[in-house]
Amino acid sequence: MSSVGVGATDLKAYLLLLREQLAPQRRRFLLLAALLLAEILLQVSQPQFLRYFVNGALNRAAEGTLLVLGGCYLATALAGQTAAVAAQHCGVSVAWNSGDRLRARLVDQCLRLDADYHRRHPPGELLDRIDGDVTKLAGVLSRTVLDVVGQLLLMICVLAALCVLDWRLGLLYVPLWGASLPLLTRGFGRSMPELEAGRQAGTGLLGWLEERLSATEDIRANGAVPHVLRDLGDRLTAYTATAARAARAAVRWPMSVQALSQLSFVLALSLGTWLHQRRELSTGDVLAALSYVTVLRQPLSRITQQLGEFEEAVVSLRRVRRMLARRPGLADGTAELGAGALPVEFDHVTFAYPGGGNVLSDVSFLLPPGRQLGVVGRTGCGKSTLIRLLFRFHDPDKGAVRLAGHDTRTLRLTSLRGRVALVTQEVHILSGTLRDNLTLFDPSVDDRRVLRALDEVGLTPWYETLPEGLDTPLGGAGTGLSAGQAQLVALVRAWVRDPGLVLLDEFSSRLDPHSEQLLHSALRRFLSGRTAVIVAHRLQTLREVDQVLVLGESGPLEYGPREDLMAHPESELGRLLRAGEVIW
Numbered sequence: 111m112s113s114v115g116v117g118a119t120d121l122k123a124y125l126l127l128l129r130e131q132l133a134p135q136r137r138r139f140l141l142l143a144a145l146l147l148a149e150i151l152l153q154v155s156q157p158q159f160l161r162y163f164v165n166g167a168l169n170r171a172a173e174g175t176l177l178v179l180g181g182c183y184l185a186t187a188l189a190g191q192t193a194a195v196a197a198q199h200c201g202v203s204v205a206w207n208s209g210d211r212l213r214a215r216l217v218d219q220c221l222r223l224d225a226d227y228h229r230r231h232p233p234g235e236l237l238d239r240i241d242g243d244v245t246k247l248a249g250v251l252s253r254t255v256l257d258v259v260g261q262l263l264l265m266i267c268v269l270a271a272l273c274v275l276d277w278r279l280g281l282l283y284v285p286l287w288g289a290s291l292p293l294l295t296r297g298f299g300r301s302m303p304e305l306e307a308g309r310q311a312g313t314g315l316l317g318w319l320e321e322r323l324s325a326t327e328d329i330r331a332n333g334a335v336p337h338v339l340r341d342l343g344d345r346l347t348a349y350t351a352t353a354a355r356a357a358r359a360a361v362r363w364p365m366s367v368q369a370l371s372q373l374s375f376v377l378a379l380s381l382g383t384w385l386h387q388r389r390e391l392s393t394g395d396v397l398a399a400l401s402y403v404t405v406l407r408q409p410l411s412r413i414t415q416q417l418g419e420f421e422e423a424v425v426s427l428r429r430v431r432r433m434l435a436r437r438p439g440l441a442d443g444t445a446e447l448g449a450g451a452l453p454v455e456f457d458h459v460t461f462a463y464p465g466g467g468n469v470l471s472d473v474s475f476l477l478p479p480g481r482q483l484g485v486v487g488r489t490g491c492g493k494s495t496l497i498r499l500l501f502r503f504h505d506p507d508k509g510a511v512r513l514a515g516h517d518t519r520t521l522r523l524t525s526l527r528g529r530v531a532l533v534t535q536e537v538h539i540l541s542g543t544l545r546d547n548l549t550l551f552d553p554s555v556d557d558r559r560v561l562r563a564l565d566e567v568g569l570t571p572w573y574e575t576l577p578e579g580l581d582t583p584l585g586g587a588g589t590g591l592s593a594g595q596a597q598l599v600a601l602v603r604a605w606v607r608d609p610g611l612v613l614l615d616e617f618s619s620r621l622d623p624h625s626e627q628l629l630h631s632a633l634r635r636f637l638s639g640r641t642a643v644i645v646a647h648r649l650q651t652l653r654e655v656d657q658v659l660v661l662g663e664s665g666p667l668e669y670g671p672r673e674d675l676m677a678h679p680e681s682e683l684g685r686l687l688r689a690g691e692v693i694w
């Protein structure tokens with residue numbers, strides 16, 4: 111998509127989004143249109159009352175007539191203001207509703223996009239799209255079309271009223287304002303490249319800030335605060351330069367339009383005075399003409415403002431569309447997984463990350479349902495990658511990963527991830543109650559099931575200290591959890607979902623020996639009757655498994671029943687144990 115100017119594609123996309131977002135709130139949108147129309151009609155009628163009032167006063171009209179005219183003038187002014195405020199209120203509510211719907215769509219899309227997309231777009235960047243871009247877009251979605259059409263209508267009505275007042279006023283203003291329209295369209299879209307660069311720079315800065323702020327502890331612990339601040343200074347300098355260019359580009363165009371509207375007022379004053387001196391216009395007519403010319407300034411400034419906002423919104427629209435158009439790298443399948451423990455098969459699987467060498471080469475194993483496999487090997491040999499393939503964060507380059515006989519590429523992702531639980535050492539505690547954190551906001555999960563899972567994992571004594579039980583707030587300003595407790599909470603999350611395959615990736619690395627002891631007895635109960643693949647760095651974890659796969663740098667080194675491998679002095683597993691690669 112071109113980034114220069116506002117093109118037909120942008121307008122088409124805007125109208126499509128407009129229809130999509132406004133269809134569910136058609137009534138409110140029509141009310142907004144009616145209010146804007148009322149505001150315009152009241153604005154056009156107001157100078158007429160002024161004109162008749164002044165002419166009447168100068169021609170000694172009856173007091174009653176003057177009172178009625180004055181009252182009408184005030185009433186139209188008041189009604190016009192009321193319509194403007196009501197339109198503002200209605201416009202904001204239409205904007206918020208359409209904005210919220212769009213935000214929900216983007217969050218849904220974000221949650222579906224694959225790990226690779228998230229790796230390249232940090233949360234700060236995504237936030238800027240979900241909130242910053244949508245806020246800009248929502249504003250113009252509700253009002254731009256109505257405002258531009260309404261202001262053009264106002265312009266036509268005012269020009270007609272000027273023509274009726276005196277043909278010479280019409281002769282001056284119709285061509286003058288007619289010429290202003292090409293000025294508007296000529297300037298429109300010119301500042302797009304600068305605006306786009308400004309938005310992109312802002313997004314990049316937010317992504318950078320989010321990354322650094324989430325690494326606060328590491329930065330402080332390593333004394334890196336001054337380096338981070340210096341880097342921030344450099345980035346802010348670059349950002350300010352780009353943002354200033356965007357701001358300058360945005361004001362160039364409205365300024366030329368403003369100059370035109372000032373000129374038109376001076377011309378009205380001169381022509382009106384001249385005609386008045388020649389007694390061809392009454393004082394009331396001159397005042398009405400000046401009043402109309404003042405009103406006439408509004409359409410230009412409102413249209414330029416709306417079009418300026420529209421330009422910014424088009425930048426946001428392009429970014430939002432790019433995000434919505436992004437298809438997850440992994441195509442969804444259609445097959446569903448049944449209930450019960452799932453057999454797992456790796457069939458000559460080879461995998462490399464983009465741009466890298468093979469991480470897994472020709473890995474094969476078959477794990478019957480209800481059995482547990484321990485995966486061991488040196489750091490970086492691909493253990494977590496094997497787990498990620500099972501959860502279908504990635505697809506193998508060669509071979510197939512099968513669950514219950516289905517190639518994972520053919521499975522519906524929601525079915526796969528509903529039946530497979532992944533517990534890693536990275537546990538995110540979300541702002542919400544303990545219940546929310548354990549059920550991940552699924553209201554259908556019964557409290558008794560949650561309490562039983564807490565008990566199985568040995569968290570009951572901790573749970574009993576919580577002031578509000580399952581309603582205790584966690585995360586944010588709520589109760590904090592130690593890293594070990596957080597890992598146990600992650601295990602409860604998995605337990606509550608009753609998975610047919612459990613993937614554990616160094617999940618017990620942050621537990622003290624006592625908690626680890628408790629966890630392992632809980633784990634035995636949890637894994638009984640379920641299939642599990644466990645990345646193990648400790649002998650105690652290995653004791654939970656039936657089979658062991660030893661991975662080496664150039665592929666699988668060994669695969670077989672744990673007891674056989676451990677008993678065999680020449681086995682790879684025995685060598686790893688002796689070398690301390692697996693901790694006793």
Ligand SMILES: Nc1ncnc2c1ncn2[C@@H]1O[C@H](COP(=O)(O)OP(=O)(O)OP(=O)(O)O)[C@@H](O)[C@H]1O
Pocket residue numbers: 229463464466469487488489490491492493494495496
């Ligand atoms: N998202 C990624 N993109 C590119 N390369 C990656 C990615 N994730 C991991 N790697 C690389 O793949 C290799 C295997 O990583 P993996 O995390 O699977 O190893 P591991 O055996 O689990 O290591 P550890 O025992 O340290 O957890 C490493 O060389 C790593 O640098």
